[in-house]
Amino acid sequence: MKHTISVLLQNKPGVLSRVTGLFSGRGFNIESLCVAETLEPDVSCLTLVTRGDNNIIEQITKQLHKLIDVIKVTDIGDKEYVEREMILIRVKAEAGTRAEVLRVIDIFRGKVVDVSSKSYAVEVTGSASKIQAVIDILRPIGIKEIVRTGTIAMARANKA
Amino acid sequence: MKKITGSQAIVQCLHEEGVKTIFGFPGGAVLDLYDQLFNADIEHVLVRHEQGAVHAADAYSRVTGEVGVALLTSGPGATNGVTGIATAYMDSIPIVVLTGQVPTPLIGNDAFQEVDIVGITRPCTKHNYLVKKAEDLVPTIREAFHIARTGRPGPVLVDLPKDVVASMISYPEKKPIRMQSYQPTYEPHIGQIAKACKVILGANKPVLYAGGGVVLSNAHAELFELATKLNIPVTMTLMGLGAFPGSHDLCMGMLGMHGTYTANMAVAKSDLLIAVGARFDDRVTGRLDAFAKDAKIIHIDIDPTSISKNVKVDIPIVADCKYALTAVNNWLKTEKSINLEEAAARYQPWRDTINDWKIQHPLVFKDEGEIIKPQYVIQKLDELTKGEAIITTEVGQNQMWAAQFYKFDKPRKFVTSGGLGTMGFGLPAAIGAKIAFPNIHVIDIAGDGSIQMNIQELATAKQYNCPIKVAILNNGYLGMVRQWQELFYGKRYSSTVMETVPDFVELAKAYGAVGLRASKKSEVEDVIKEALATDNVVIMDFKIAREEGVYPMVPAGKATTEMLLV
Numbered sequence: 001m002k003h004t005i006s007v008l009l010q011n012k013p014g015v016l017s018r019v020t021g022l023f024s025g026r027g028f029n030i031e032s033l034c035v036a037e038t039l040e041p042d043v044s045c046l047t048l049v050t051r052g053d054n055n056i057i058e059q060i061t062k063q064l065h066k067l068i069d070v071i072k073v074t075d076i077g078d079k080e081y082v083e084r085e086m087i088l089i090r091v092k093a094e095a096g097t098r099a100e101v102l103r104v105i106d107i108f109r110g111k112v113v114d115v116s117s118k119s120y121a122v123e124v125t126g127s128a129s130k131i132q133a134v135i136d137i138l139r140p141i142g143i144k145e146i147v148r149t150g151t152i153a154m155a156r157a158n159k160a
Numbered sequence: 161m162k163k164i165t166g167s168q169a170i171v172q173c174l175h176e177e178g179v180k181t182i183f184g185f186p187g188g189a190v191l192d193l194y195d196q197l198f199n200a201d202i203e204h205v206l207v208r209h210e211q212g213a214v215h216a217a218d219a220y221s222r223v224t225g226e227v228g229v230a231l232l233t234s235g236p237g238a239t240n241g242v243t244g245i246a247t248a249y250m251d252s253i254p255i256v257v258l259t260g261q262v263p264t265p266l267i268g269n270d271a272f273q274e275v276d277i278v279g280i281t282r283p284c285t286k287h288n289y290l291v292k293k294a295e296d297l298v299p300t301i302r303e304a305f306h307i308a309r310t311g312r313p314g315p316v317l318v319d320l321p322k323d324v325v326a327s328m329i330s331y332p333e334k335k336p337i338r339m340q341s342y343q344p345t346y347e348p349h350i351g352q353i354a355k356a357c358k359v360i361l362g363a364n365k366p367v368l369y370a371g372g373g374v375v376l377s378n379a380h381a382e383l384f385e386l387a388t389k390l391n392i393p394v395t396m397t398l399m400g401l402g403a404f405p406g407s408h409d410l411c412m413g414m415l416g417m418h419g420t421y422t423a424n425m426a427v428a429k430s431d432l433l434i435a436v437g438a439r440f441d442d443r444v445t446g447r448l449d450a451f452a453k454d455a456k457i458i459h460i461d462i463d464p465t466s467i468s469k470n471v472k473v474d475i476p477i478v479a480d481c482k483y484a485l486t487a488v489n490n491w492l493k494t495e496k497s498i499n500l501e502e503a504a505a506r507y508q509p510w511r512d513t514i515n516d517w518k519i520q521h522p523l524v525f526k527d528e529g530e531i532i533k534p535q536y537v538i539q540k541l542d543e544l545t546k547g548e549a550i551i552t553t554e555v556g557q558n559q560m561w562a563a564q565f566y567k568f569d570k571p572r573k574f575v576t577s578g579g580l581g582t583m584g585f586g587l588p589a590a591i592g593a594k595i596a597f598p599n600i601h602v603i604d605i606a607g608d609g610s611i612q613m614n615i616q617e618l619a620t621a622k623q624y625n626c627p628i629k630v631a632i633l634n635n636g637y638l639g640m641v642r643q644w645q646e647l648f649y650g651k652r653y654s655s656t657v658m659e660t661v662p663d664f665v666e667l668a669k670a671y672g673a674v675g676l677r678a679s680k681k682s683e684v685e686d687v688i689k690e691a692l693a694t695d696n697v698v699i700m701d702f703k704i705a706r707e708e709g710v711y712p713m714v715p716a717g718k719a720t721t722e723m724l725l726v
Contacts, residue, residue, distance in 0.1 A: 013290075014278065014282070021283055025283045055468070058468065059469060062465040066463070068286070068287040071341040
């Protein structure tokens with residue numbers, strides 16, 4: 001099963017390598033990984049998507065927690081949460097397809113961020129399934145290149 | 161405030177941490193530090209290979225319970241230490257390894273003797289540091305000691321660039337260490353303790369399974385109290401030997417691949433397994449689905465990752481073994497409703513079964529006249545040292561025979577590379593142990609193969625007047641691998657025959673040590689007696705039965721009840 005794990009860690013050189021080294025050394029897989037500073041500049045937040053049964057996820061969270069530089073580990077999948085990913089897509093946009101591309105991007109609430117005579121670069125944000133959908137739709141038109149950020153996620157606030 | 165050099169600060173900090181001895185080998189990147197050590201009140205033991213320094217520091221820690229310290233230079237000095245660091249990591253031994261590094265402006269430039277030792281040792285240290293700023297020097301070393309000795313202990317490496325060590329700093333005041341991201345759990349959850357106690361009292365066939373964690377947390381007295389109060393039989397892992405007296409009636413010996421018949425049967429047939437400071441290693445469990453399959457499992461461990469990693473646990477208790485066992489013992493004392501005698505009496509049929517197993521299948525070997533059996537050598541060592549020596553081992557058959565036939569009644573007497581299984585460990589370990597306890601006999605039980613992996617340390621032993629004894633069980637083979645080839649590879653002894661073995665008696669002489677040899681059983685006792693009476697490093701070369709095997713043996717991947725017996 002897919003799990004999204006959020007890790008708060010010390011923002012120091014080598015910390016990311018401790019996390020990735022743990023995954024490669026113990027044979028856990030990483031589907032995506034996203035890391036940046038939090039409000040506190042000496043703390044980073046790392047969002048990681050991985051796959052595994054409950055035992056594996058338990059080991060992953062425990063092993064992450066055991067790293068000295070890791071402050072907090074949350075398996076976001078345990079809760080209600082929002083997730084977002086951003087994709088940049090360079091798609092063929094020639095005379096016959098320019099309007100079509102714009103229509104598709106509009107439907108996905110994306111925007112064009114770079115234009116050339118033969119292509120558009122577009123930006124779309126959303127859940128992993130939305131990102132997959134936009135790729136599927138644009139593929140027949142002709143995708144030249146994509147870059148994805150990987151998922152970031154945040155638990156929803158308590159409803160009370 | 162008065163400024164001092166980084167190297168002065170390091171030595172002062174080592175003093176503050178209570179360091180009396182460090183093991184090391186100098187080089188360009190650590191010259192400043194060595195200059196400072198020249199007149200310092202800290203003994204420096206110059207080894208002959210950096211691996212030896214780390215093993216010696218590791219053993220020093222194993223026998224004293226204090227943090228061992230090794231000092232290595234950059235590049236090859238540091239990489240030579242890696243096997244030692246990994247050895248300590250696998251066995252959770254608290255050591256601090258200080259490595260020299262090229263000056264910070266040169267880092268990343270492929271400078272002479274530069275290596276990214278922090279990168280290399282990331283997966284085999286509990287934590288490691290590269291100190292980039294002079295003001296971080298002392299706080300980092302303090303933190304390194306703190307991390308090494310607390311929680312589940314382990315090796316911590318601090319990489320020290322030459323310019324940082326040479327810079328001038330003010331020595332910072334010592335403050336209690338508080339780390340936001342590192343707060344190990346010592347105290348057990350009291351609800352879990354109550355739950356565990358009730359399960360213990362309800363069991364009919366309980367077994368205590370004690371590991372290295374009991375030794376590390378000095379919980380042997382608490383373990384003894386629990387076992388003897390309730391009449392619960394005890395088995396130990398290789399790392400746990402000595403945690404419970406080996407000659408006690410309740411002791412079943414070691415479990416696992418070369419464990420006793422009794423221990424393996426008892427675990428398999430138990431209805432409750434109380435694991436204390438052990439980690440269900442594959443050498444202990446054999447085939448997992450057959451391991452203690454009818455037993456409820458209580459698992460006490462300070463490291464949450466050890467719990468339910470290999471075997472699903474019913475009652476996890478994350479705590480230091482000493483704290484947890486104390487809580488269990490207290491609960492049993494204060495709970496009025498329970499009748500300990502009744503529980504102890506109820507376990508009696510189980511005890512009887514276990515005693516029957518002990519009588520039917522003790523640890524045995526076939527005596528063959530004047531041929532020296534390795535097990536006999538160990539028995540004699542045990543007898544002639546009254547079981548009170550510190551025994552270090554190499555890895556392989558020598559290690560297993562030592563574990564089986566030397567009866568350890570006290571903890572911190574058996575020093576062996578359990579997790580990593582490092583050949584070449586025993587000799588430098590013996591030096592580390594002897595330096596810690598000069599008045600106790602320290603014996604390295606070795607094979608003719610593994611002794612050659614760090615034999616250069618004989619010179620270290622001589623230089624520092626460490627009259628350690630090395631008992632080589634010499635069969636001219638890499639015995640354990642040969643045994644597997646005999647059993648599972650149709651006796652094809654591929655690269656396990658040591659066609660050239662040095663004359664160990666002459667070799668000892670070359671180092672200024674004493675060499676003794678026994679080729680017949682009747683010579684064994686005299687050789688050991690002479691060695692123990694000699695105030696010098698002694699190598700005892702025992703020409704043993706060449707193809708003797710270690711039994712019982714659970715073939716890899718089999719259930720622990722499927723033992724091959726003698």
